Amino acid sequence: MEILAIANQKGGVGKTTTAVNLAASLAAKKNQVLLIDLDPQGNATTGTGIEKRELAVTMADILLDGVDIEQAIVQSPAGFAVIGANRDMSGIDISLMAKTDSHLLLRQAMQSLAGYDYVIIDCAPSLNLLTVNAMVATDGVIIPMQCEYYALEGLADLSQTIERLKELNPKLHIRGVVRTLFDARNTLANDVSAELEAHFGELMYDTIIPRNVRLAEAPAHGLPVIAYEKYSKGSRAYQKLANEVMQQSR
Ligand SMILES: Nc1ncnc2c1ncn2[C@@H]1O[C@H](COP(=O)(O)OP(=O)(O)O)[C@@H](O)[C@H]1O
Numbered sequence: 747m748e749i750l751a752i753a754n755q756k757g758g759v760g761k762t763t764t765a766v767n768l769a770a771s772l773a774a775k776k777n778q779v780l781l782i783d784l785d786p787q788g789n790a791t792t793g794t795g796i797e798k799r800e801l802a803v804t805m806a807d808i809l810l811d812g813v814d815i816e817q818a819i820v821q822s823p824a825g826f827a828v829i830g831a832n833r834d835m836s837g838i839d840i841s842l843m844a845k846t847d848s849h850l851l852l853r854q855a856m857q858s859l860a861g862y863d864y865v866i867i868d869c870a871p872s873l874n875l876l877t878v879n880a881m882v883a884t885d886g887v888i889i890p891m892q893c894e895y896y897a898l899e900g901l902a903d904l905s906q907t908i909e910r911l912k913e914l915n916p917k918l919h920i921r922g923v924v925r926t927l928f929d930a931r932n933t934l935a936n937d938v939s940a941e942l943e944a945h946f947g948e949l950m951y952d953t954i955i956p957r958n959v960r961l962a963e964a965p966a967h968g969l970p971v972i973a974y975e976k977y978s979k980g981s982r983a984y985q986k987l988a989n990e991v992m993q994q995s996r
């Protein structure tokens with residue numbers, strides 16, 4: 747079982763889109779997949795066709811009250827397992843602070859998970875305690891980046907956080923950086939893309955996720971893009987990314 751957190755403290759860079767569509771593409775390639783939504787906004791939950799207000803158990807119950815993680819798992823119509831999130835999780839950061847070993851709670855809760863090839867964690871746009879929990883529980887971090895002027899800003903904080911948490915989680919590493927919302931006609935995007943390659947080298951995925959309207963439409967139907975428009979550019983790109991991720995696993 748491999749755990750991959752999708753993180754970047756910037757909002758709107760394609761974290762949730764990547765989490766949902768990577769999960770769906772991995773599942774389509776015969777992997778057992780669990781997607782964990784760690785963002786109180788619950789966009790990954792809604793995006794896989796799950797009604798977030800109807801969740802019986804969320805990560806809040808697991809982390810704060812010690813409810814068994816198995817009880818929070820629901821089957822998405824998209825063909826994989828999901829632990830959903832909703833507003834019940836907002837403010838969890840403050841409640842977590844009062845607990846002992848507050849940064850270890852997710853890792854402890856996940857210890858009983860079995861039978862999955864991949865667990866994908868969608869993080870909130872923040873480096874809060876919940877995200878720290880994800881970093882401590884995960885094997886690798888996938889960083890989605892939009893190729894715009896401020897792309898690299900804040901990245902130092904994320905890299906530093908990852909470095910510091912290696913003490914608690916020796917496995918922790920940047921698994922890869924994926925360019926998202928890419929517009930090849932945009933000169934600046936190409937410049938920033940080249941800059942990212944210079945900075946990250948081998949850590950860059952070859953697959954670039956284009957800006958594609960189907961990717962933006964699919965969540966409104968509660969579907970990953972592979973189930974919404976299988977042959978769209980966005981769908982093909984995430985299937986390619988899944989291939990790269992699986993190749994890294996070998
Ligand atoms: N490659 C893409 N092409 C078009 N729209 C996208 C793409 N990736 C994300 N979006 C849209 O951009 C917005 C932000 O993406 P999202 O994945 O929610 O980012 P984050 O989770 O980092 O905040 C959403 O409305 C999403 O549908």
Ligand SMILES: [Mg+2]
Nearest residue numbers: 761762785789
């Ligand atoms: Mg998100």
